[in-house]
Amino acid sequence: MTQEINFDIAIIGGGMVGASLALLLAQQKPDWTIAVLEAQTFSESGRAQENFDARSTAISQGSVEIFRDLGVWNLLSQQATAISKVHVSDAGHYMGGLIDSAAYELDAVGYVIPNAWLGRVLLDKLKLFSNIQYLSPVRVEKLIPVQKGSQLLLKSGDESFNVNCRLSVIADGGSSPLRASLGIDSHIKNYNQMALIANVAYSEPHNNIAYERFTELGPLALLPLGSSAAAKESALVLTLPSDQVSEVFALSDEDFLQHLQRRFGNRLGKFLRVGRRHIYDLKLITASEQIRSHIVLVGNAAHFLHPVAGQGFNLSLRDGMCLVDSLVQGDLAGHSLGELSVLQDYLRRQAQDQTLTIEFSDKLVRLFSSSSLPLVALRHLGFVGLDLLPAIKTQFAAQTMGTAGAKFL
Numbered sequence: 001m002t003q004e005i006n007f008d009i010a011i012i013g014g015g016m017v018g019a020s021l022a023l024l025l026a027q028q029k030p031d032w033t034i035a036v037l038e039a040q041t042f043s044e045s046g047r048a049q050e051n052f053d054a055r056s057t058a059i060s061q062g063s064v065e066i067f068r069d070l071g072v073w074n075l076l077s078q079q080a081t082a083i084s085k086v087h088v089s090d091a092g093h094y095m096g097g098l099i100d101s102a103a104y105e106l107d108a109v110g111y112v113i114p115n116a117w118l119g120r121v122l123l124d125k126l127k128l129f130s131n132i133q134y135l136s137p138v139r140v141e142k143l144i145p146v147q148k149g150s151q152l153l154l155k156s157g158d159e160s161f162n163v164n165c166r167l168s169v170i171a172d173g174g175s176s177p178l179r180a181s182l183g184i185d186s187h188i189k190n191y192n193q194m195a196l197i198a199n200v201a202y203s204e205p206h207n208n209i210a211y212e213r214f215t216e217l218g219p220l221a222l223l224p225l226g227s228s229a230a231a232k233e234s235a236l237v238l239t240l241p242s243d244q245v246s247e248v249f250a251l252s253d254e255d256f257l258q259h260l261q262r263r264f265g266n267r268l269g270k271f272l273r274v275g276r277r278h279i280y281d282l283k284l285i286t287a288s289e290q291i292r293s294h295i296v297l298v299g300n301a302a303h304f305l306h307p308v309a310g311q312g313f314n315l316s317l318r319d320g321m322c323l324v325d326s327l328v329q330g331d332l333a334g335h336s337l338g339e340l341s342v343l344q345d346y347l348r349r350q351a352q353d354q355t356l357t358i359e360f361s362d363k364l365v366r367l368f369s370s371s372s373l374p375l376v377a378l379r380h381l382g383f384v385g386l387d388l389l390p391a392i393k394t395q396f397a398a399q400t401m402g403t404a405g406a407k408f409l
């Protein structure tokens with residue numbers, strides 16, 4: 001007979017979003033039992049699983065506050081680099097804009113954290129909660145909606161078992177096979193761009209400045225790594241047209257550094273070294289439905305954004321905060337866990353933040369990846385605006401710091 005296990009909440013996918021949400025839930029409601037079901041192996045030695053990969057993530061001040069409340073910021077901050085300024089520029093033009101944390105009386109606009117460290121800290125914290133079970137490697141093969149909950153069919157190696165839960169949280173990533181299996185459509189906007197990720201070293205200290213530079217081939221971001229005054233390394237997110245990515249990927253280190261130098265310029269001196277390169281396909285994917293009775297989609301499964309503005313994970317954390325709050329309020333009001341009206345309340349409260357953040361990332365990419373003359377003119381106006389028009393600068397800064405649509409925080 002197939003083994004059956006019951007939980008209040010099953011989170012399918014223990015990536016950055018699934019793991020963070022489990023912590024948010026467990027902290028708020030110690031009496032809810034939570035399963036985190038992750039297909040990849042979680043090593044007991046505390047090393048991160050593969051999906052907490054070689055990338056680094058820029059997190060906003062708003063996200064720092066969430067991690068502080070979860071009691072993990074003191075550990076995360078050990079490997080976090082403060083971003084004191086964000087420099088935004090357009091290749092071929094002298095105009096640029098600067099978002100300076102000092103102008104907002106903040107220590108930092110945000111922080112850069114290696115994904116591997118983020119994963120290790122989150123997964124170690126999960127183990128401390130007696131109401132969370134992190135099961136890995138287990139793959140959810142099927143989700144069957146039943147009355148007031150779901151039945152999940154799981155596979156771990158040759159073994160099969162079932163999980164019954166009142167609320168299923170689908171956090172299985174951008175391609176989300178479960179989203180598709182439930183017949184939920186996704187709207188896909190193809191940017192025809194891919195991101196090449198690598199750590200790079202250069203000759204001048206970064207002085208805790210993050211750079212966003214827009215070039216004809218697409219945007220690039222350099223996020224500072226290392227907190228010493230002499231630190232000269234950044235995490236690079238280099239956007240390329242899809243049909244050129246393999247050519248650039250295959251360049252020798254020396255030729256790659258020259259390519260980067262041409263696109264970025266000399267603000268960090270001479271590019272000297274590049275680490276292992278990785279490639280990610282870039283699309284805007286939005287699920288046509290994020291909630292159904294006793295089911296909610298979160299993280300990349302709900303919305304997968306272009307990474308250049310560093311918004312995807314930050315938005316998902318704010319979604320997570322709001323979701324947990326709606327669930328707790330719903331519980332207090334006597335609603336059953338996962339009841340549609342409660343999930344509708346969550347989505348209604350987060351709709352503005354989601355729309356603003358998705359539109360911000362999308363418009364930024366389109367505006368700054370185009371060589372069409374009206375858009376080029378518009379972006380030059382944008383740069384003038386960034387320095388001269390306080391309203392535009394405030395919107396850009398608020399989005400970067402994670403406070404633009406977040407009435408909730």
Ligand SMILES: Cc1cc2nc3c(=O)[nH]c(=O)nc-3n(C[C@H](O)[C@H](O)[C@H](O)COP(=O)(O)OP(=O)(O)OC[C@H]3O[C@@H](n4cnc5c(N)ncnc54)[C@H](O)[C@@H]3O)c2cc1C
Pocket residue numbers: 012013014015016017018037038039040051055056057058059138139140141171172173174177195197237280298299300301307309310311312313314315316
């Ligand atoms: C290049 C790049 C740079 C980025 N930089 C930033 C940044 O600076 N700031 C920012 O805010 N955001 C950034 N993002 C976005 C951020 O990475 C995403 O928001 C985040 O990774 C989403 O995590 P997730 O947990 O939703 O999905 P994933 O990380 O894809 O995790 C999904 C998990 O589900 C598991 N899974 C899948 N199917 C099953 C199944 N059937 N059963 C069990 N488990 C399953 C997978 O193994 C995986 O662990 C960046 C994204 C990219 C691509």
